Amino acid sequence: MAERRRQQDRDDYNNEMADRDVGRIRRFLPESARGEDTRKRREKEQRQLSALAMLLQNDPEYAALYEDTFDKLRAAEAATETALARARDGLAAANGMLDETLDRASQLPDGTRAFRDADGNVFSEDGQPITGEALDQVRWRDGAPSYEDYLARKKAVTGAQAAYDEILRYQVDVLGHARGRLTDEDNPPTKEELGELQQDIDTQMPDTVRQELTPTSHSEPSAEGTAKIKPLSLGP
Structure with missing residues (x-):
């Protein structure tokens, strides 16, 4: 037992002289050297902290x-x-209503949809006038939607798609960029x-997003709240 302890002492002494950190308390160096060692260890720990962690800790x-x-x-x-x-x-609903309108539309023999407007003019689904011989071939259906009905359904789809795209752009370009910057450990x-x-x-927040904010999201933080620095998480 005594021999094992003497061997441990020799190992500790040699490790301290060689400045090897083996996780044991240093016992053989003079107090001044041990203080210097502690300082170096703290400096090493500081260097290992990310730039972001340093800012959060010191400012x-x-x-x-x-x-x-x-x-x-x-x-x-x-x-x-x-x-x-x-x-x-909303986009799915708008597309569903457009599909339903197309399903009920009158058609030409080749399947082209035909719609009559309030003035009696007839148009295909891509807006081309249907006249002459082609007009005579239209298979009219009872209760078929008018051209105005069809245009309203198309407009609803366009608007729903634009609203969806606006939110998606905000999510990617604004919020995605912000999260990327806030989680950059090395270049905060x-x-x-x-x-x-x-x-x-x-x-840059769309109105459709602003309407979904909770009441607490609208309020500004109090001076007391910002003075207290709570542990921060870089996750969601």
């Missing part, structure tokens, strides 16, 4: 602004997901950029 003002920006991002992301789901449902955004990210999240 309370930055940490509070960063947290506020991330809170706004998360709220916008949640509202965007809800708005996107609604827009997707400056305070000025954090302010710009917040502004972009707000000013």
Whole structure:
């Protein structure tokens, strides 16, 4: 037992002289050297921290602004997901109504749909006039939709698609960019950029997304709330 302890002492001494860190408390170096060793160890730990972690740890003002920006991002992301789901449902419904209108339309023998407008003019589904011999071949159906009905259904699909695309662009171009910057450990955004990210999240937000924000998402953080720096998560 004593021999094993002496061997451990020799190993510890040799490791300390060689400045090898083996995870054991240093016992043989003088106090001044041990203090220097502690300082070096802390400096090494600091170097291993990411640039973002250093800012969050050492700059309370930055940490509070960063947290506020991330809170706004998360709220916008949640509202965007809800708005996107609604827009997707709306687009599906609009397409369904257009399909139903086309199914009920009168047709030419080759399957081309034909619609009569309020003035008695007849048009195909791509807007071409149907006249002469072709007009005589139209197979008219009872209760067939008018050209105005058809155009209204097409317009509804176009509007629903535009609304969906607007939300999707916001999700990718604005929120995706913001999350990418906020989670960049090695090149974190400056305070000025954090302010710009917040502004972009707000000013570029589609009305359809804004309507889905929860009441707490609209309120500004209190001074007390921003003064307390809570542990931050880079995840959702």
